[in-house]
Structures are given as structure tokens and as C-alpha cells.
Amino acid sequence: MYNHCQNPKCHHYTTTDRVRGPKGNKVYVTRNATTYFGIACTLHCLNEFWHHNRQAIKRAIPELPKQSRPFNTYLNENNEWVDINKAVVPEMR
Numbered sequence: 001m002y003n004h005c006q007n008p009k010c011h012h013y014t015t016t017d018r019v020r021g022p023k024g025n026k027v028y029v030t031r032n033a034t035t036y037f038g039i040a041c042t043l044h045c046l047n048e049f050w051h052h053n054r055q056a057i058k059r060a061i062p063e064l065p066k067q068s069r070p071f072n073t074y075l076n077e078n079n080e081w082v083d084i085n086k087a088v089v090p091e092m093r
């Protein structure tokens, strides 16, 4: 999704794998966003990303109303509520 970790404070963390640049002019850089949905480098950075962008996320994604599920049911592949006690167990192949 993104090339670099989207936590604006990623480079604030002092780790050896963030160090780049020639001797005497070293800097800490943002890590790659290889995990965590391609957004962040660690769960900690992902959490800070959500926190930093919480208002924009809330504006972009409308709130879901409270939802419910009939008691003892699950949703099948035809989008129907099926009684758990009448569930068909798929045959072993």
C-alpha cells in the first residue's frame, strides 16, 4: 500500500536499522511499511498512525449503526442467517 511507514514519528525511535547516511552525518529514517496492512512497520507505529489520523479516518468512514445477529445463527455464503443447530457440516474430501 505505502512504501514507507506512515507513522509521522517512526524516525523518532532510536534503532540501528533506522540509521542511514555517511559517518559524521548519520540520520534516523522511517522504516518500510512491509507489514501491518502496508501502513506501518510495527504494531506500535500502526497504533500511533491510527491515533494521529483518527479524525480524518472518522470523517472518511461513516459510523456503522449498532447491528445485531439472530441468536444461535451464522451468516452463510448466500447471505442468510442459518440456525447453528441446523448447520450442514461440509463433507470431507
Ligand SMILES: [Zn+2]
Pocket (backbone or CB within 6 Å): 005, 006, 007, 010, 031, 040, 041, 042, 045
Ligand atoms: Zn514505523
